[in-house]
Amino acid sequence: MKRLASFVMGQQPCDDSYTKMYEGAMFDAFSNETVYEAVYWYEEIGFRIERSKKNDPTCPTVTVIVPYEALNSALISEEVDILKRLKYYFLHMQPKDETYKSIYEGKMIAELFTQSGEPMEFLEEHAEAIYWENPGSIREGISYEYTQTNKLAKDCPTVKVRIPAEKLGDIPTPDHDERTVHHAFSAQTAAAADFCMRAFGRKLAELNAELYNRSRPDKENGAYYFPKPGGEVLVRNGAYFAMCTPKYYENGSGITVYIRDGDQEKFKPMLCLCLTLQVQLPQKKHDKAMRMLCRDLPRAVEEFIRDFDREGFCDAVALANTQMAIRAALRESPFCAFIADGAILPRDSQSGGAMQNAIPFRAPEGSRITIAGVTGMGIRRGVTVITGGGYSGKSTVLDAIACGVYNHVRGDGRELCITDDTAVSIMAEDGRCVKNLNISPFIKWLPMGEPSDFSTVHASGSTSQAANIMEAVDSGAKLLLIDEDRSATNFMIRDRLMKALIQREPITPFTDRVRELAARDVSTILVIGGSGEYLAAADAVYLMDAYEMIDVTEEARDLSQEYGIVHEQPESADWTANRLILKEHFSSYPQNSGSERMEVSEMGYLIIGEEMIDLRGLQQLMTDGQRQAVGFLLRYLMIREKEEVFSLSERLEKLMLQLEKEGLDAIYSSYFTSCGRFFDLPRMQDIIAVVYRMRQLTYRR
Numbered sequence: 185m186k187r188l189a190s191f192v193m194g195q196q197p198c199d200d201s202y203t204k205m206y207e208g209a210m211f212d213a214f215s216n217e218t219v220y221e222a223v224y225w226y227e228e229i230g231f232r233i234e235r236s237k238k239n240d241p242t243c244p245t246v247t248v249i250v251p252y253e254a255l256n257s258a259l260i261s262e263e264v265d266i267l268k269r270l271k272y273y274f275l276h277m278q279p280k281d282e283t284y285k286s287i288y289e290g291k292m293i294a295e296l297f298t299q300s301g302e303p304m305e306f307l308e309e310h311a312e313a314i315y316w317e318n319p320g321s322i323r324e325g326i327s328y329e330y331t332q333t334n335k336l337a338k339d340c341p342t343v344k345v346r347i348p349a350e351k352l353g354d355i356p357t358p359d360h361d362e363r364t365v366h367h368a369f370s371a372q373t374a375a376a377a378d379f380c381m382r383a384f385g386r387k388l389a390e391l392n393a394e395l396y397n398r399s400r401p402d403k404e405n406g407a408y409y410f411p412k413p414g415g416e417v418l419v420r421n422g423a424y425f426a427m428c429t430p431k432y433y434e435n436g437s438g439i440t441v442y443i444r445d446g447d448q449e450k451f452k453p454m455l456c457l458c459l460t461l462q463v464q465l466p467q468k469k470h471d472k473a474m475r476m477l478c479r480d481l482p483r484a485v486e487e488f489i490r491d492f493d494r495e496g497f498c499d500a501v502a503l504a505n506t507q508m509a510i511r512a513a514l515r516e517s518p519f520c521a522f523i524a525d526g527a528i529l530p531r532d533s534q535s536g537g538a539m540q541n542a543i544p545f546r547a548p549e550g551s552r553i554t555i556a557g558v559t560g561m562g563i564r565r566g567v568t569v570i571t572g573g574g575y576s577g578k579s580t581v582l583d584a585i586a587c588g589v590y591n592h593v594r595g596d597g598r599e600l601c602i603t604d605d606t607a608v609s610i611m612a613e614d615g616r617c618v619k620n621l622n623i624s625p626f627i628k629w630l631p632m633g634e635p636s637d638f639s640t641v642h643a644s645g646s647t648s649q650a651a652n653i654m655e656a657v658d659s660g661a662k663l664l665l666i667d668e669d670r671s672a673t674n675f676m677i678r679d680r681l682m683k684a685l686i687q688r689e690p691i692t693p694f695t696d697r698v699r700e701l702a703a704r705d706v707s708t709i710l711v712i713g714g715s716g717e718y719l720a721a722a723d724a725v726y727l728m729d730a731y732e733m734i735d736v737t738e739e740a741r742d743l744s745q746e747y748g749i750v751h752e753q754p755e756s757a758d759w760t761a762n763r764l765i766l767k768e769h770f771s772s773y774p775q776n777s778g779s780e781r782m783e784v785s786e787m788g789y790l791i792i793g794e795e796m797i798d799l800r801g802l803q804q805l806m807t808d809g810q811r812q813a814v815g816f817l818l819r820y821l822m823i824r825e826k827e828e829v830f831s832l833s834e835r836l837e838k839l840m841l842q843l844e845k846e847g848l849d850a851i852y853s854s855y856f857t858s859c860g861r862f863f864d865l866p867r868m869q870d871i872i873a874v875v876y877r878m879r880q881l882t883y884r885r
Contacts, residue, residue: 528597538597
């Protein structure tokens, strides 16, 4: 309404006639004449201004002109009966009620009808905390299920939004089986759900921006909580596809619903996108809470559907298919890792994403391969050494390889860095607990104790690194990733001079065993900058120089011969762990307590039962959601284990199959009030590594 503003702002301070405003003069460029029209427009809505009285120009009459089409669309958008039954509970809630009991119960007065329409009976106790969108709207068929997150979070419900996949348009949807609730943890399914989660998260961020007031906490403002993923594409309970039962009743007045006899059999499960979030409801503000749940959240869902980027979705699925093809090809090839040309490996310290203006990766000559249509560097199985001066980028490459056990989103820079998904990062962990483990391949004798059945509550750098390797091999790892900066020096190397000087050395250095592991189909990629001992043992040696990788294998071999570096390999070792877990101390209950205990601290510890497990050395547990999931996974195993002695890997394999069918929420319990609600699926190798760090656990060999 710039024209009206110019008239009002341009009149003299003592002028109360508002003559120009009532005249509405304007120049018509088409007729080249001045016309007079005192109607002023704001987009499609007009405001006609006229004198109310001839002698009183200071009190105009304003007529608002709203086109019928705009009024009609506004009425449709407002949808007075959005989530009618949920709104009913809010309107009938006591002003001081902060339990939201009626919402969680979802009681309905259900009337059962025959197929011919004759009433049969009332089902007074029928209850369902699932609320449906109304027929005839863009959101028809979408449901919202409300559950209490835990007993201390009555005002912060968990909301599961189920959107029929067909509403997202003509998109490739995951293969599904009506006999199962959940779907396979395939890369394609995970990528599809991940894309949807990121898009929906942006809509919730807009809602949170409207609610945010930095001078007040979320409990007063209200807030929507949803996972905030990094570059990894993981199986999550925040977003997934599942078979869901559609609405089987019709809404009546109030909380009355009508169910036709036999209708439930007619409605077959349909494929839905399921989004899980938490909503912090504002204290003592039921009207605002009702708007958040009954208006703002449904509108965000509507905008998510309306603005859904189908092209971007298809691209995410296509990228996942390429990543799957590369992984499948790696399993059948002589390569254990792949880095595509053009990948951006360095990370931005603030965002964690690709560093701006970083040098793109380029495969060294002689190591360039094309796999699944993508060209890049193939790292062969066996022993690979990456060396170079300080700050040359060698550790950055190893970190990218370690992250390659997971797929990444487009634009992360590492989306085509693919690694054998059993790979484990190995480091020294001074002070970790080790129980009944065979570390004899690396420790020949101990002053007190037997290396083939080693136990300590405070391992040294060398014994902890030996334990980490033995446990990784036992968990099925086919690739070890080792950086000398994170390793125990006396475990990694011992040159000829030191061997000659020290006659009674109990440690067999890793350099002596690395070829033996390769013969057992366990490859190793090492970052080495301070010792040439591994050059003679390596199948390939790469030099990093200013983030450029150069193949120097032949030069390294020549230097090894020139300086007389010869790889020595001792007698073959016993690599078996032979450990079964005793149920006695595998429990989420502290000793002499009738209540379970579990918490994942921000400092990197999992507290469960009597245990406080240090997770900081497990670099491939990358997200808070994975750490939360590990806690609930272990607790689930603990309360269901009946055997006195059992194999951890066998139990985990069965549980993973169960989660594949039922979803990650199958392990959740609302009992633990300080634990997070959002889970990311961890790998079996990482779950096993967590268990092996338990200090109270006992084993049988």
